Amino acid sequence: MKRCYLKIEDWLNPFLVPIVETRNLTIPLAILALVCLFFWKKNIPGLADFGLNAFTEILGIILTVVFVDQLIRQQELRRTLPLQAAAYEDVRMLATRIIQFWESAFAQTVPRPAPSEIIQFWENVCKAPVSQSVPLTVNQLLSLETIDAIKTYLDLDSQPSVAPPRTWWEWLPEREQEFYTRAERILERHTGILEPQTYALVHQLVSGSGLLHPDTGMQIIRAMRQYDQQEGFPRPHNLGSYWGTTTEALNTVIKLNEWCIEKKRFLEKQGISGLLNPTLAINAFDENSSPKCMIDPNKFFQQVLAVQAYREQLAQRTHQSNTGI
Template identity: 30%
Template sequence: MQQRRIPVARVSYADHSRSEERADNTIAAIKRWRPFDRLFCICHIKMNLKKPIAGDIRDGLKLPALFAVFIGVSTRLCFLKNEAASSLGLNLLAGFIGSLVTVYGIDYLARQREERRMLPVRAAAYEDVRIMTAWALNLWKEMYSNSVGDAAPTSWQEVVSPVSVGKIFVALDINKPAKVIPSRSWGAYIDHTLQRIHDHAEKVLMRHSANLDPAVHGAVYGIVYHEQFGIGNLIALDRREGIPRPTNLGAYMYHNREWLEAVLLLHEWTRKAHKELTRQGISHVHAPNIFSRLEENVAPPARFDEGVLEQQTNVMRAWSKTQQQP
């Protein structure tokens, strides 16, 4: 019998509590499964968000340096004893000073006017990015509080850190009901929310592509590009192929770090953009998503019942051995 290859989500686990035997058993089993992301093409975007500061400064100083040289030469001509050269120097000096005022003074006023005119457009882009970021961060916070149950994370960065994501992957049972209306399992709820975020990110690019900062545009594109494969699709595949996959989240989702980093970058941008908009008089925009401390829950509703995950892992291990027999 030929060995059947099992498509499984790639899982990245943090070094959390070794006292949890169930977690150790699951990790040992899942590490032997073939990563699911080999079934489709995953390319990593290298988003270089660092601005070439030195180059920008150098380019910005070229024109002022040129003006300084011309004004210096004109001033020097003004003090020559030759009347023609002195007159030429005065004319050149007046011309260069006039050009300097035109280039920098009038251009500055024009930019200020354009920025004021674009404030409503920037506010609309901010609101679209803010709501999408809130959906993403709140999803991971809900998954943590309903499966892990402790109050260890104290910021959004810690909620989606590799350690926290690893805990969620082991603890959350996707078959448990989520606290949403209409009623649905955690697997279906996660699929719905991730698809909602993906669709909204595409709308942000269509609506505001020309008005977003390059780093923000790249982060929104990262959310669109690094799309998760649906949990429901894997459940349907397992049912068809008869694969007894454990129902912990880590067996159905890989650790998409690029996606999470893009969300964190957008959240940080919303904090800065909100301050800038309110400083310029735009007061009707909503505040960015603020982190509130988690409450400890000794019995999270989405956590595996005692012994269930270990039993599922043993069944999966036994099934894998039958597939390896000739």
């Protein structure tokens, strides 16, 4: 029954869309047509013949408007299909690269399964539970709980599996700059092709508190590290000590990926072939209780102690300065 309903909906859609899109014109005309029909049906003297003639004329206008609008839409669709396919590929590449980046970060940093002593250590240090679940979908991977786990375990001094070799200090800003450049290119290239909602999602990535904005993204890691070196502040070297994000920022990528899934189906129905798939699922993670880029608990604990000692010394100097000692 559901499949039959979907087929009927697909058949009616080309007729319903023009009616909906031209409702500012068709609705007043339809109301006027009903008024004229009322005059004819009630056989009002002097208005009955006028009502019948006006009703048929207005009905013809409505059908003409809907038909012409549909014809223009079909012509515009055929003209813009290649442009829509190009926009799809650019958005797909952006969303896929971001998802693959976090997928790789999880695989290289989060223990699976985490030993009980590791769990207890992080809960004691962070004063909050750290997610131990393994993401199975894009939504789970880009959830705040999973990203927080990556932030907790990722050692910025370690080297990700990339060539040429470099540390996460260098790799994170480089990747974000690549994502930022891709997003900016989409906004420049596909202004008149992307749907307003999709264009707004890409814009959200690079503006305000977006995932890629220079003031809130991973570009800030370099500035914070330089500040720490100048001030001598011994900040811990896990990602969570330098960077954070929000559920809203992560959901932007999820929504873009969902748009890609729907857009690919639409383009294929229009006869466009050879399109690459968006991210439909993430790869299965192998068990690894101690990934290569997980920060050593003892190292992290020593760094936390160094922060406490620094703050105690700073408080002592402030007190001495205030008391004149």
